[in-house]
Amino acid sequence: MPDFSVVTVTKERAMNGQRPHIPVMLEEVLSALTPASGQCVIDATFGAGGYTRAILDAGASVIAIDRDPDAISAGQSLVSAHDGKLLLEQGRFSNLDAIARGAGFDLVDGVVADIGVSSMQIDQAQRGFSFQSDGPLDMRMEQTGLSAADVVNTFDRSDLTRIIGILGEERQASRISAEITQRREKRPLETTLDLAKLVENVLGRHPKDRIHPATRTFQALRIYVNRELDELANALMAAERILRPDGRLVVVTFHSLEDRLVKRFFTDRAETKQGSRHLPIADDKSLTFELRKRGAISASKTESDINPRARSAKLRWGVRTDAAPRDDDLSIFGLPNLARAGKSTSGRGRAR
Numbered sequence: 371m372p373d374f375s376v377v378t379v380t381k382e383r384a385m386n387g388q389r390p391h392i393p394v395m396l397e398e399v400l401s402a403l404t405p406a407s408g409q410c411v412i413d414a415t416f417g418a419g420g421y422t423r424a425i426l427d428a429g430a431s432v433i434a435i436d437r438d439p440d441a442i443s444a445g446q447s448l449v450s451a452h453d454g455k456l457l458l459e460q461g462r463f464s465n466l467d468a469i470a471r472g473a474g475f476d477l478v479d480g481v482v483a484d485i486g487v488s489s490m491q492i493d494q495a496q497r498g499f500s501f502q503s504d505g506p507l508d509m510r511m512e513q514t515g516l517s518a519a520d521v522v523n524t525f526d527r528s529d530l531t532r533i534i535g536i537l538g539e540e541r542q543a544s545r546i547s548a549e550i551t552q553r554r555e556k557r558p559l560e561t562t563l564d565l566a567k568l569v570e571n572v573l574g575r576h577p578k579d580r581i582h583p584a585t586r587t588f589q590a591l592r593i594y595v596n597r598e599l600d601e602l603a604n605a606l607m608a609a610e611r612i613l614r615p616d617g618r619l620v621v622v623t624f625h626s627l628e629d630r631l632v633k634r635f636f637t638d639r640a641e642t643k644q645g646s647r648h649l650p651i652a653d654d655k656s657l658t659f660e661l662r663k664r665g666a667i668s669a670s671k672t673e674s675d676i677n678p679r680a681r682s683a684k685l686r687w688g689v690r691t692d693a694a695p696r697d698d699d700l701s702i703f704g705l706p707n708l709a710r711a712g713k714s715t716s717g718r719g720r721a722r
């Protein structure tokens with residue numbers, strides 16, 4: 371096994387003064403993943419290392435990935451404490467198979483992904499993910515590329531409507547985008563509170579509202595800026611390529627758009643489509659996963675009471691069969707076509 375302790379990492383950054391991230395559905399994740407001594411598992415979303423620690427404790431080696439340079443810096447003490455059993459790499463989980471091969475593994479025993487943002491990202495006002503405190507309208511996990519401010523200040527109104535409507539599942543997207551485009555004529559939207567107040571002004575706020583009216587708009591921008599749905603779809607296919615027969619793929623998601631992708635993937639890979647009595651089964655593609663538990667698993671009430679983040683969590687998992695991986699085919703996911711959203715009036719907001 372390669373010695374991971376010699377792997378060099380990116381920038382050193384401190385992550386002080388933040389709430390620790392509580393790993394969601396850890397018990398359920400471990401029971402699906404079954405990590406054991408001698409195995410190698412990919413933790414595709416290292417975050418604060420909650421899953422990674424537990425997998426290491428079970429005796430397995432871990433290849434941990436995160437696209438956020440802060441998460442990589444903060445994880446260095448864990449790398450040093452585990453004497454070659456943990457490789458922590460900055461990168462995107464859509465490349466998880468290439469990252470594992472680069473580390474000397476043609477196949478691995480498990481892949482786990484805990485999709486979304488970490489508490490550390492949300493709690494740092496300067497990262498711009500939250501409307502609870504004021505910060506620059508940023509939302510870039512990688513800290514490079516197009517920011518949320520670029521999107522709201524330069525994209526066409528119709529593109530903003532599509533992004534907020536589709537990725538935020540916001541029924542009032544058109545009213546919000548109209549207000550954004552009017553407001554930016556006077557001065558650009560620069561901070562999280564600028565945008566949160568604008569959305570609140572458009573939608574109003576009832577004292578009984580359980581969530582802030584800007585929640586869906588923020589979700590949409592975050593998903594768009596970080597290309598989160600494309601990343602997830604590609605990561606599922608990458609996991610199929612790198613898992614050994616009997617290897618486990620375990621995915622935890624936090625909203626319906628993501629859960630739908632995972633469900634579609636497992637349905638496509640693990641279920642035979644029945645032909646009619648008179649016709650042969652049309653779909654003869656080999657099944658690459660076996661589902662031992664149908665449907666999504668939710669967090670227990672006890673966990674949801676302790677950690678409100680767990681309330682919306684959904685876990686799905688499958689066991690890799692020995693069938694060859696399928697060719698890449700994004701059409702099974704029904705990803706929204708937001709390509710047009712790259713066109714901006716000024717040209718500055720061209721999508722990556």
Ligand SMILES: C[S@@+](CC[C@H](N)C(=O)[O-])C[C@H]1O[C@@H](n2cnc3c(N)ncnc32)[C@H](O)[C@@H]1O
Nearest residue numbers: 393415417418419420421436437438462463484
């Ligand atoms: C919910 S947190 C993971 C928390 C982790 N399971 C723990 O217990 O500490 C999600 C992490 O995934 C990272 N992430 C999100 N999208 C990613 C992607 N496409 N590639 C790599 N990392 C990603 C985020 O930067 C964040 O740190």
